[in-house]
Amino acid sequence: MMMDKQIEVNLNALPKEILYRIFNYLDDFHIFCTMKNVSIYMNTIIDQYHRYKILTTLQLCNKKLGVEQIILVANTLKENQIVTTLDIGVNEFGDEGIYYIANALQKNQTLINLCLQLNKIGSQGTKYLANSLVQNQTLTRLNLHYNEIGDEGAKYLANVLQQNKTLIRLNLIHNKIGEEGTYYLANALKQNQTLTTLYLAENELGDKGTEYIANALEQNQTLTILYLAKNNITDIGAEHFGNILKQNQTLVTLSLKANEISSQGAEYLADALEQNQTLKTLNLKWNKIADEGASYIAQSLYLNKTLNFLDIRFNKINENGKNHLTNVRNMKFPLKLIF
Incomplete structure (x- = not known):
């Protein structure tokens, strides 16, 4: 101004x-x-x-910032050497506004955390961001949840993940990413050596997308936290993860909540828990696991030595299944098992 x-x-x-x-x-x-x-x-x-x-955190979330205001933020960001966290979420400035932020990221050398949630950012805006992340060497956290990047936007981010060596946390929750976009991201994970946390919840991965991610974890050695909640994952997808969890030695937290996993899928995951030695947190809340599946899970926990948190609430588990879970919970302190 x-x-x-x-x-x-x-x-x-x-x-x-x-x-x-x-x-x-x-x-x-x-x-x-x-x-x-x-x-x-x-x-x-x-x-x-x-x-x-001392202005290291600039909180401009939900301030009704339009493109003109975002231009002011971007211009200052180019030269500022103090702000490390910038939250400009919930402003809905779209691809036009993100163009200026992306341009600033090519020059800024101090920002490490950027929150862009709920801004109607599409594939074109994601392309601007991806291009800037090829040059930017300081940003470690990028929050894009509840935007509209789609499969094409996921492809742009996947391309940069194969080159970027600083980003460690990426939030893509609720971004209309389907099997195709997941395919690109999974291929990037096979090569990326820095990303430790990936949020892909509330997208459209399905079992095929889940297979892509699971296969990527055969090669990836850095990802420790993975959120795949609400992605229409069935027992088929659970089997893919069951297979990979027998081999993977880096994943610590896995969320599969709010999917379509039944007792059959629980059996696949239970088999993996008997062998896995790194997973500490598993979320299976809001699935379709019944007593039989609860029994499989309970039996696996007697052998598992690393899991310390399991959420299996809001499934189809009745008294028989709850008895199995109660027994193992009583014997496996300090395991936090909620059902």
Whole structure:
């Protein structure tokens, strides 16, 4: 936002003590964006202002920022060396706004955490981001949940994951990613050596997409946290994960909640738990596991030595299955087993 020349002159004439008093009444957005780059004098004063000097987290979520405001954020971000976390989620500035943020990321060298949730970002906006992440070497966390990147956007991110060596956490929850997009992401996981956390919940992976991810985990040696909740995964998908969990030695947390896994799928996972030595957290809540499946899980827990949290609530488990789970819970302290 350009200031009137008369106002600019007046501000430049004010001593820093008066300017500091003015700044005290401004919110972070105006201190960060509208007061910077007015003049060399103002930049010097802002750089010395205590709130600006400690502004490592810029929280602009749900502030009704349009493209014009996002341009101001992006312009300051190019030069800022203080902010490490930027949350501009829930503003709905779309692909046009993300273009400017992506451009800033090519120059920024301090931001490590970027939250872009609920901004109507599509495949084109994802392409802008992906291109910037080829050059950016500082961002470690990217939150894109509840956008609209789709399979094409997933492909762009997959391409960059094969090159980027800094991103460790990627949130793609609820982004209309199907089998095709999962295929690209899975191929990237086979090569990527830095990503440790991947959220793919509430997409459209299905059993085929689950197979792609499971196969990728045969080669991937860095992913420790994987969320696949609400993806229409059936017993077929559970079998794919059962097979890979017998081999994988890095995955620590796996969420398969809110899927279509029955007792048959529970048996596949139970067989894997008897051999797996790294998984610590497993979420099977809101599936279709009945007493038989609960019995399989319970028996596997007697042999498993690493799992310390299992959520199997809201399935189809009756008294018989609950008795099996109760018995193993009583014997396997400190295992937290909730059902």
